[in-house]
Amino acid sequence: MKRKPSTEATAAWIRLMRVQSRVLDAVEQDLKKAGFPPLAWYDALLELSRAPSGAVRPVELEKQMLIPQYSTSRLIDRLVDEGLAARRECKIDKRGQFVEITEAGRELQKKMWSAYSAAIEKHVGSKLSDVDASRLCGLLDRLGCSCDEAQALAARDGAPAR
Amino acid sequence: MKRKPSTEATAAWIRLMRVQSRVLDAVEQDLKKAGFPPLAWYDALLELSRAPSGAVRPVELEKQMLIPQYSTSRLIDRLVDEGLAARRECKIDKRGQFVEITEAGRELQKKMWSAYSAAIEKHVGSKLSDVDASRLCGLLDRLGCSCDEAQALAARDGAPAR
DNA sequence: TCAAGATTGATGCAGCTGCATTTAGTGCGG
DNA sequence: CCGCACTAAATGCAGCTGCATCAATCTTGA
Numbered sequence: 001m002k003r004k005p006s007t008e009a010t011a012a013w014i015r016l017m018r019v020q021s022r023v024l025d026a027v028e029q030d031l032k033k034a035g036f037p038p039l040a041w042y043d044a045l046l047e048l049s050r051a052p053s054g055a056v057r058p059v060e061l062e063k064q065m066l067i068p069q070y071s072t073s074r075l076i077d078r079l080v081d082e083g084l085a086a087r088r089e090c091k092i093d094k095r096g097q098f099v100e101i102t103e104a105g106r107e108l109q110k111k112m113w114s115a116y117s118a119a120i121e122k123h124v125g126s127k128l129s130d131v132d133a134s135r136l137c138g139l140l141d142r143l144g145c146s147c148d149e150a151q152a153l154a155a156r157d158g159a160p161a162r
Numbered sequence: 163m164k165r166k167p168s169t170e171a172t173a174a175w176i177r178l179m180r181v182q183s184r185v186l187d188a189v190e191q192d193l194k195k196a197g198f199p200p201l202a203w204y205d206a207l208l209e210l211s212r213a214p215s216g217a218v219r220p221v222e223l224e225k226q227m228l229i230p231q232y233s234t235s236r237l238i239d240r241l242v243d244e245g246l247a248a249r250r251e252c253k254i255d256k257r258g259q260f261v262e263i264t265e266a267g268r269e270l271q272k273k274m275w276s277a278y279s280a281a282i283e284k285h286v287g288s289k290l291s292d293v294d295a296s297r298l299c300g301l302l303d304r305l306g307c308s309c310d311e312a313q314a315l316a317a318r319d320g321a322p323a324r
Numbered sequence: 325t326c327a328a329g330a331t332t333g334a335t336g337c338a339g340c341t342g343c344a345t346t347t348a349g350t351g352c353g354g
Numbered sequence: 355c356c357g358c359a360c361t362a363a364a365t366g367c368a369g370c371t372g373c374a375t376c377a378a379t380c381t382t383g384a
Contacts, residue, residue, distance in 0.1 A: 073363060
């Protein structure tokens with residue numbers, strides 16, 4: 001019987017998988033019950049709303065959200081279908097485009113943040129002291145090769161996921 | 163601007179989502195590159211192989227793996243299609259059935275564990291001391307309302323995910 | 325004993341994801 | 355200016371997921 005990874009490492013792996021899936025599920029369920037779309041929509045709206053001009057190239061969105069290109073393309077489709085964002089022509093590069101958040105999009109993002117932040121508090125915040133949350137961050141960061149800007153983002157108005 | 167969850171809690175949430183998804187991706191990719199099926203198959207095979215009789219009721223599998231009923235049903239379909247498991251009639255309850263792992267299934271499980279354990283070591287073990295891994299476990303457990311048996315499982319021959 | 329309700333497992337449908345490919349446009353070297 | 359390699363985005367297809375529902379069987383209680 002091979003035993004490359006230590007028992008501790010394996011246990012950590014298992015928990016990382018299980019706990020994340022449970023917590024994510026719980027948060028997504030809360031949002032859904034409140035009548036909101038999936039978290040990915042929120043993330044996209046947040047990125048769009050952060051852009052000074054309110055418009056972002058799909059490629060940028062893709063990099064920010066760490067999701068594949070086709071996924072971005074379809075997510076934008078859905079946002080546009082729902083009137084939360086609009087595609088704008090990109091004059092300087094005719095292959096590309098800009099995606100601009102609409103007023104409806106901004107409103108939804110704000111409303112979602114109420115429910116979303118409450119869910120984070122309920123499923124994470126209330127179970128961990130700030131000190132422990134920071135410890136958890138530190139340990140997770142060592143696995144993920146750094147989430148760079150996460151601290152900065154969290155300090156602002158909404159939190160991305162994934 | 164609301165600020166229900168602390169900055170620390172939010173940062174922990176973000177990292178939990180991001181790091182998990184990166185690590186899971188990395189491990190799944192390693193397995194795929196080695197020509198193996200997805201992790202879910204491994205988990206199922208492991209559960210089946212653990213059963214003393216080598217046969218398990220789908221309902222049991224469902225509870226162990228924490229996935230919905232229809233998901234189990236279809237996963238079993240795929241395993242059976244590939245000759246890794248077989249459906250056996252359940253005499254005592256004609257609604258139900260038993261799922262039994264085949265020799266091919268046992269072999270695949272073992273081979274996958276080599277690749278899987280190597281991936282865990284590469285993406286988790288090598289980045290965290292045992293002590294830190296244990297700390298991580300402790301913190302995660304507080305979020306997940308306990309993963310009960312995870313420690314016991316890890317001590318044996320293979321580790322489930324999710 | 326038999327109807328009502330619970331449990332086991334399968335399945336049709338819609339939506340989402342990954343993969344590969346396509347379409348269109350850019351920019352560079354010759 | 356042309357051809358070639360590269361980047362931006364969209365899309366067809368297959369597989370997977372969740373949801374709702376179904377059929378079969380079991381259990382319970384009047």
